[in-house]
Amino acid sequence: MRLFRSLLLLLLLLGTYALWQGAIEIPERWNPWAPLDVREDPVPLVTGWKLDRLRADDTLCRQALETSQLAYTPVADSEPQPGCPLNDSLRISAAGETDFNSSFVATCPLAVALALYERHSLQPAARETFGQEVSQITHLGSYACRNINNREDGRRSEHASANALDIAAFTLADGRHIEVEADWPHEDDAEDNAAARFLTRAHDGACDVFRVTLGPAHNQAHANHFHLDMGTYSACR
Numbered sequence: 001m002r003l004f005r006s007l008l009l010l011l012l013l014l015g016t017y018a019l020w021q022g023a024i025e026i027p028e029r030w031n032p033w034a035p036l037d038v039r040e041d042p043v044p045l046v047t048g049w050k051l052d053r054l055r056a057d058d059t060l061c062r063q064a065l066e067t068s069q070l071a072y073t074p075v076a077d078s079e080p081q082p083g084c085p086l087n088d089s090l091r092i093s094a095a096g097e098t099d100f101n102s103s104f105v106a107t108c109p110l111a112v113a114l115a116l117y118e119r120h121s122l123q124p125a126a127r128e129t130f131g132q133e134v135s136q137i138t139h140l141g142s143y144a145c146r147n148i149n150n151r152e153d154g155r156r157s158e159h160a161s162a163n164a165l166d167i168a169a170f171t172l173a174d175g176r177h178i179e180v181e182a183d184w185p186h187e188d189d190a191e192d193n194a195a196a197r198f199l200t201r202a203h204d205g206a207c208d209v210f211r212v213t214l215g216p217a218h219n220q221a222h223a224n225h226f227h228l229d230m231g232t233y234s235a236c237r
C-alpha cells in the first residue's frame with residue numbers, strides 16, 4: 001500500500017513536471033499555469049487555482065482582465081481616506097452589455113472574478129430562469145474605509161481596499177427588478193418562485209468564483225445584499 005502510494009505520488013510529480021515543462025499539451029483552460037481567460041468556460045479547481053495566482057500577481061491579473069468585457073479605467077494609487085489606500089485599482093462602469101447603477105472602484109482580482117461571474121454564472125441563470133439577460137446590476141458600493149461589521153476592534157473589511165462589492169438587485173432586459181431583500185426565498189413562500197430560484201442560483205454561483213460570498217442566510221446585516229470579496233478568507237453563506 002505504501003509502495004503504491006509512493007508510486008502514485010511519483011507519477012503525479014512527473015506529470016506535473018512534464019506539464020510545467022510543456023512536454024504534455026493540454027487545452028489552455030485545463031492548464032493551471034496558463035493565464036486565466038475570462039471567455040473560457042471555468043474548470044473546477046483549475047479556475048480557482050488561476051484566480052488564486054492572479055490575486056498575488058498584478059501582471060497576471062491584468063492579462064486576465066484584458067480577456068474580459070469589462071469597461072474600466074485605471075485608478076491612480078491614492079489614499080482617499082486615511083488608513084485605506086487604493087493600490088492597483090480600476091474604476092468599473094460596465095460588464096459587457098450589463099451596466100451598473102453607478103461606476104465603482106475595484107481591485108483587479110475583484111474585477112476579474114466579477115467578469116467571470118457575470119458571464120458564466122449570472123447570465124446563464126437569468127437566461128434559464130427568465131429567458132432573458134440581466135441588463136443592470138445594482139450595487140451598494142465597493143470602497144469604504146471601515147472594519148468588518150463596523151466594529152472598532154475588528155479586522156479591516158475587504159471594502160477598505162475596494163476588494164469587495166455589495167450587490168443588492170438585478171434588473172432584467174424587460175425592466176423587471178429582482179431585489180435580494182424582497183425576493184430572497186423565505187420558508188413560508190407559498191409556491192415556486194422564479195425570482196427566489198434565480199437569487200439562490202446567483203448566490204451559489206458567486207460562491208464558485210469569489211473567495212467570500214455572504215447573503216441573507218448569513219445574518220441580518222446581509223438581508224438586503226450579497227457581499228462578494230476576494231480577500232484571504234473563504235466563506236459561502
Ligand SMILES: [Zn+2]
Pocket residue numbers: 159164165166226227228
Ligand atoms: Zn460587503
